[in-house]
Amino acid sequence: MDAMTDKTTLAAAPADTPRPTREQAEEAVRTLIRWAGDDPRREGLIETPKRVVKAYEEWFRGYHEDPVQILGKRFEDVQGYDDMVMLTHIDVESHCEHHIAPILGTACVAYLPDRAVVGISKIAKVVEAFSKRLQTQETMTAQIADAINDAMAPRGVAVFVDAKHQCMTTRGVHHPHVSTITTTFTGEFKANAELRERFMRLCEQPRR
Numbered sequence: 001m002d003a004m005t006d007k008t009t010l011a012a013a014p015a016d017t018p019r020p021t022r023e024q025a026e027e028a029v030r031t032l033i034r035w036a037g038d039d040p041r042r043e044g045l046i047e048t049p050k051r052v053v054k055a056y057e058e059w060f061r062g063y064h065e066d067p068v069q070i071l072g073k074r075f076e077d078v079q080g081y082d083d084m085v086m087l088t089h090i091d092v093e094s095h096c097e098h099h100i101a102p103i104l105g106t107a108c109v110a111y112l113p114d115r116a117v118v119g120i121s122k123i124a125k126v127v128e129a130f131s132k133r134l135q136t137q138e139t140m141t142a143q144i145a146d147a148i149n150d151a152m153a154p155r156g157v158a159v160f161v162d163a164k165h166q167c168m169t170t171r172g173v174h175h176p177h178v179s180t181i182t183t184t185f186t187g188e189f190k191a192n193a194e195l196r197e198r199f200m201r202l203c204e205q206p207r208r
């Protein structure tokens with residue numbers, strides 16, 4: 001495994017501890033139900049551990065997705081196109097690593113190609129590969145930029161994430177309207193304020 005793959009695939013589970021079995025994971029859910037004050041044997045909750053484990057497979061599938069592979073296929077036949085390629089309003093559904101509470105929002109991602117481009121869906125898939133993990137918003141934002149930068153060597157990458165953290169809206173400080181905005185800029189986006197401002201203006205475009 002090379003350094004890039006190691007950094008972005010985040011095979012975070014310790015190699016010396018085997019992955020728990022599905023039955024162990026379901027038992028952990030039964031424990032949490034008991035901790036919450038209910039009876040995991042009652043009819044409505046009997047299948048809940050199975051459902052929760054299945055939901056975890058979906059919410060955390062990013063640990064099994066490799067951004068390097070996602071960005072592996074390039075297209076060079078684009079008439080020398082070298083301006084910004086930007087995707088706005090990419091849905092972000094993640095979970096905070098502190099409370100395992102949902103982080104819901106959107107991302108805008110742009111890059112300045114150096115000859116080659118990638119299929120635009122791959123950018124959305126890279127956002128998913130990192131959002132479907134236990135995250136902080138800052139880490140996720142930086143990882144998306146790093147992956148595109150390292151895999152494609154573009155002239156610059158810009159990532160903007162605007163999200164609500166349910167650990168802040170439904171518990172704790174209970175501020176239901178607070179949004180968190182994070183940005184990462186590399187290359188020409190970092191060096192050129194005008195380019196950054198153009199990116200930020202396009203981020204603010206209303207959703208169609």
Ligand SMILES: Nc1nc2c(ncn2[C@@H]2O[C@H](COP(=O)(O)OP(=O)(O)OP(=O)(O)O)[C@@H](O)[C@H]2O)c(=O)[nH]1
Nearest residue numbers: 096097098099135136137138165167168171172173
């Ligand atoms: N920087 C950052 N903090 C986050 C993110 N998601 C959640 N948090 C914060 O992580 C912090 C964890 O704080 P702790 O004091 O350890 O935990 P806590 O007692 O549950 O904190 P409260 O949420 O303030 O009740 C809280 O301030 C959360 O708001 C994130 O993506 N980035």
Ligand SMILES: [Zn+2]
Nearest residue numbers: 096098099167
């Ligand atoms: Zn949290």
